[in-house]
Amino acid sequence: MNFNCFLVILFVVFFLKASCDSFELQKEWVSHKEKYNLQFTINEEAVRFKVFADNVNKINEHNSDPNQLYKKGINKFTHLTREEFQLTLAKFPENKPKLRMANLEANEELPDNYDCRDEGLVSKVKDQESCGSCFAFCSAAALEGMYKKLHPKEDIPDFSPQQIVDCDKYDSGCEGGWPQNVYTYVYFNGIETWENYPYAAKGQECAFDTEKAVFKNAGYRDIPQNRESLKVALMENGPCSVAVDASDWYSYRSGIFDGCSKNIRYNHGVLLVGWGVENDQKFWTIKNSWGTTYGEEGYIRILQNDDPKSEDNCGVQGYGSFPIPE
Known part of the structure; x- marks a missing residue:
């Protein structure tokens, strides 16, 4: 396999993983809104989803550290910023x-x-x-x-x-x-x-x-x-x-x-x-x-x-x- 083919395959793998991660995040977002009966305008939806996604990334990063004494998780506050x-x-x-x-x-x-x-x-x-x-x-x-x-x-x-x-x-x-x-x-x-x-x-x-x-x-x-x-x-x-x-x-x-x-x-x-x-x-x-x-x-x-x-x-x-x- 030449180097160019390797790069193409690597790109496809990363693209598919990103697409899969994005799909799973969208599913989590829909589930979150249904669970806590959340409704947003079109403009609010984009802002809230970004906050939710950022928080989910922080949750996953925290939970991936085996030295942490506690686990984080998605809950009724995950669409809110800390402030x-x-x-x-x-x-x-x-x-x-x-x-x-x-x-x-x-x-x-x-x-x-x-x-x-x-x-x-x-x-x-x-x-x-x-x-x-x-x-x-x-x-x-x-x-x-x-x-x-x-x-x-x-x-x-x-x-x-x-x-x-x-x-x-x-x-x-x-x-x-x-x-x-x-x-x-x-x-x-x-x-x-x-x-x-x-x-x-x-x-x-x-x-x-x-x-x-x-x-x-x-x-x-x-x-x-x-x-x-x-x-x-x-x-x-x-x-x-x-x-x-x-x-x-x-x-x-x-x-x-x-x-x-x-x-x-x-x-x-x-x-x-x-x-x-x-x-x-x-x-x-x-x-x-x-x-x-x-x-x-x-x-x-x-x-x-x-x-x-x-x-x-x-x-x-x-x-x-x-x-x-x-």
Whole structure:
């Protein structure tokens, strides 16, 4: 075979591979739009597809590195740029709640692995959709865990984040808020179930009915900013709400996420449900509110920093809190 023939064959092979890759990408794009019910104008379509293709290339590049602790994947955010994704995250109001620090000390050696789900203290994963109501979801979930702890023979309830969005005037509805404020609101008012006050993914006029309230707490406690206190809080009180920096979570699929920024910007509220060790790597287990198609069936595991007082682990140890029973 002469050199010119070789070049022609090489060109054909590359052309066929590129065509095949392009076809597969187009299939992924169509599937993505159908799965998440996305519709675009002709001009938007071209822009969104380019962003999607760029993100898929980054996902494939990341996953091809065998040294990575976690895998990336296509999800509901893949048609967004990183900057656009960050704009969907919540804001924490400047007026921080009054600090009510808990006294948490381990009376015995803490286990290497612990998960509130094993005790039935965590309800199913939900989706906040386009509303910045993460604070309402994680605080409602912590209240659900406390209810189950107090009523072990009953099914774990689904409390209403929509009531919190509409009626909790300490916070800012779909613009964000603090879980501690939610616990204060529920202390004074009580909370209804999801069934009685369903989620709408937008702010509405408050329709809370005191007669339908099924639970009240007695306020909240903040968790000292160290790893041991977080673990004791989980074991003694059930799942806890924590504030995190989720700026780089948008393409997470599985494994232990170690892409946390060292310059923490709190922009998301989640539920801390446990911790563990895998292949000598310590992690936190977190229930998110982006639906079950995100991450590990709605969960993400975050690498624990070796420094027990560090906030480098996406800020998990910065603003933890939990409701306390009446």
